[in-house]
Amino acid sequence: MLAASTTPAAPAAELNLADIQGIILRSYRMPCLRTLLLRVDDAVRSRDFLRILAGGDQPLLRIQNAQAWDSKPPSCLNIGLTFEGLKALGLPDATLRTFPPEFVAGAVARAAVVGDTGVNDPANWIAPFNTTQPHILVTLSAQSAEIRDSVTAEIRRAVSGAATELSCLDGVMPADHKAHFGYVDGISQPRVAGVPRQKPDGSGIPEFSDPMALVPPGAFVLGHESPHPGLFYQMPAPDALGGNGSFAALRILKQDCAAFERFLDDASRQTGIDRELVAAKLCGRWRSGAPLALSPDTPNPTGLRVDHWNEFNYADDPAGKRCPLGSHIRRNNPRSTAVAGDGGERHRIMRRGLPYGPPHDPANPDDGIERGLLGLFICGSLRDQFEFLMKEWVEGGDFAGLGTDKDPILGNQPSTGGRMRIPNTGKPRTIIRGLPTFITTRAGAYCFLPSLTALRYLAGLV
Amino acid sequence: MTTTTGAQAAPKQNPLTLIMKIKSPQDAAALQAMLDKFMGMPRDKNPIDVALDKLAKVHFARFVFLDDNTKLAVITSYDDSFEDYINDFVNLIGDIFNALLAHMADAPPLPVQQNRQAFLEYVAKNDLRCVGTFYSAYPTLGVKTILAQAAEAE
Numbered sequence: 001m002l003a004a005s006t007t008p009a010a011p012a013a014e015l016n017l018a019d020i021q022g023i024i025l026r027s028y029r030m031p032c033l034r035t036l037l038l039r040v041d042d043a044v045r046s047r048d049f050l051r052i053l054a055g056g057d058q059p060l061l062r063i064q065n066a067q068a069w070d071s072k073p074p075s076c077l078n079i080g081l082t083f084e085g086l087k088a089l090g091l092p093d094a095t096l097r098t099f100p101p102e103f104v105a106g107a108v109a110r111a112a113v114v115g116d117t118g119v120n121d122p123a124n125w126i127a128p129f130n131t132t133q134p135h136i137l138v139t140l141s142a143q144s145a146e147i148r149d150s151v152t153a154e155i156r157r158a159v160s161g162a163a164t165e166l167s168c169l170d171g172v173m174p175a176d177h178k179a180h181f182g183y184v185d186g187i188s189q190p191r192v193a194g195v196p197r198q199k200p201d202g203s204g205i206p207e208f209s210d211p212m213a214l215v216p217p218g219a220f221v222l223g224h225e226s227p228h229p230g231l232f233y234q235m236p237a238p239d240a241l242g243g244n245g246s247f248a249a250l251r252i253l254k255q256d257c258a259a260f261e262r263f264l265d266d267a268s269r270q271t272g273i274d275r276e277l278v279a280a281k282l283c284g285r286w287r288s289g290a291p292l293a294l295s296p297d298t299p300n301p302t303g304l305r306v307d308h309w310n311e312f313n314y315a316d317d318p319a320g321k322r323c324p325l326g327s328h329i330r331r332n333n334p335r336s337t338a339v340a341g342d343g344g345e346r347h348r349i350m351r352r353g354l355p356y357g358p359p360h361d362p363a364n365p366d367d368g369i370e371r372g373l374l375g376l377f378i379c380g381s382l383r384d385q386f387e388f389l390m391k392e393w394v395e396g397g398d399f400a401g402l403g404t405d406k407d408p409i410l411g412n413q414p415s416t417g418g419r420m421r422i423p424n425t426g427k428p429r430t431i432i433r434g435l436p437t438f439i440t441t442r443a444g445a446y447c448f449l450p451s452l453t454a455l456r457y458l459a460g461l462v
Numbered sequence: 463m464t465t466t467t468g469a470q471a472a473p474k475q476n477p478l479t480l481i482m483k484i485k486s487p488q489d490a491a492a493l494q495a496m497l498d499k500f501m502g503m504p505r506d507k508n509p510i511d512v513a514l515d516k517l518a519k520v521h522f523a524r525f526v527f528l529d530d531n532t533k534l535a536v537i538t539s540y541d542d543s544f545e546d547y548i549n550d551f552v553n554l555i556g557d558i559f560n561a562l563l564a565h566m567a568d569a570p571p572l573p574v575q576q577n578r579q580a581f582l583e584y585v586a587k588n589d590l591r592c593v594g595t596f597y598s599a600y601p602t603l604g605v606k607t608i609l610a611q612a613a614e615a616e
Contacts, residue, residue, distance in 0.1 A: 230575030338516075340517065340519050340541075341554075343549070343553070346549070388546060391546065392542075398604030403602070403604075403607045
């Protein structure tokens with residue numbers, strides 16, 4: 001469960017950015033993302049592969065750490081290990097038992113907790129996830145497809161004879177930074193105390209200002225105090241294995257763009273609300289990325305710089321008249337909203353990932369091509385962050401007084417259709433009904449993101 | 463969230479019947495004085511009420527001394543899983559429990575903020591639960607939803 005240690009292995013200290021995987025604390029802002037899923041065939045050779053990643057002798061295969069860079073590298077490589085993977089690498093039972101129970105159980109066993117039931121049930125996931133969990137996830141961000149492919153070739157050479165590649169998943173950043181439902185994505189991310197702010201890097205993504213308090217490092221880096229005073233999230237032992245590590249939920253989320261666009265038409269007819277405003281109410285941001293909290297009437301506010309589009313809380317909108325309490329962004333990051341538990345700023349997750357599949361073409365809405373999000377949701381405690389968020393804030397509504405309503409965009413809706421309340425200024429609330437499930441889970445895996453030290457520890461297992 | 467259309471569906475709410483063994487008559491007197499002080503405060507000053515208002519997961523709560531003041535019972539009806547909200551609960555009301563548990567025999571290690579798992583286990587171990595199923599007149603409604611509906615009805 002939520003075990004806390006009374007004597008943290010490492011006292012609250014400066015972050016050792018050189019030892020922490022970069023994907024945990026940095027946004028790489030690269031246009032290509034590839035995830036290679038591997039199954040360990042030969043533990044000894046697979047541990048040699050980890051040694052190569054940690055050693056840094058082969059520059060293309062060096063794990064990217066969390067230190068600031070002077071010039072942006074052509075690619076960034078990171079690694080995650082599932083519980084099955086740690087077992088296959090030869091980690092002894094006594095050590096395996098020090099991992100948190102939800103990680104040990106894994107994404108399949110925890111499916112019902114996070115809404116992976118019905119259409120989202122693991123039995124319906126894509127191969128290999130419908131029958132097995134991969135052991136190793138290698139995530140590769142690259143500045144171009146050519147760089148991605150050349151590094152991939154190096155990885156494949158390095159794992160040859162050690163592990164079998166089960167699958168290769170690609171995500172691509174759209175030129176306009178809009179995810180498949182047409183929203184500019186990735187605006188809000190937790191800012192972590194002790195991590196230098198990233199410099200503008202020519203990616204075209206603004207440096208968004210943010211009024212929220214800095215998140216304590218232990219929310220994402222094991223061995224540091226979590227956002228809950230006095231609590232250090234459960235860290236695997238020994239320190240060399242658990243310290244500076246993190247956890248992540250890999251999610252492959254299919255998006256039904258045609259259904260989404262059709263529903264905007266339906267809901268607009270139901271309510272008399274302009275369809276783009278419906279889209280904004282469902283999300284909490286206009287598809288331009290402008291938040292309803294700051295721009296309730298227009299997707300293109302004049303006099304409000306784009307880099308200020310994350311500069312808000314909900315203190316002056318407790319009833320959700322501008323940004324509905326049930327909207328996607330207000331659920332997943334309630335900020336100052338008075339939610340049950342008063343933890344609106346405490347259960348944060350770091351979002352990494354990119355869309356997969358070609359952009360939706362409104363002229364050819366039912367093209368039969370699968371598209372969605374290849375996402376990695378990073379947290380120090382899968383249970384207190386990823387699972388809490390999915391169970392309480394996405395699949396539930398009572399935390400904000402919304403009964404059984406679910407996240408209108410991400411929720412696994414009942415067969416009768418979901419519901420969303422839209423409070424209005426000066427008149428009774430509007431209720432949108434018949435929400436279908438727009439996003440379907442196609443795969444999930446819980447991963448441990450080891451430190452560089454932990455990779456060397458694992459490489460040295462005998 | 464569970465639907466509650468079927469006869470078997472469990473209510474959203476759960477009972478807590480936490481029975482804590484008091485160390486000594488002196489500790490019982492100290493507890494009585496502390497609780498009297500809190501209960502004598504207006505709601506916005508009573509630290510227990512303030513914390514429970516923020517938690518918004520507890521429908522009703524009361525303290526009862528049992529067995530000639532040798533035990534203190536905390537009896538509540540609360541929503542969902544105590545485990546899921548243990549961190550938020552301890553953040554909000556940990557200091558109250560530190561003060562109560564200081565007077566209890568077999569108390570878990572304190573402060574609870576640094577010993578959350580042990581606190582969870584102590585509560586589970588000393589919770590009498592209830593016989594059979596827990597009855598609720600409104601099995602689908604949580605605290606926040608009831609409050610929201612009440613506010614809307616006004």
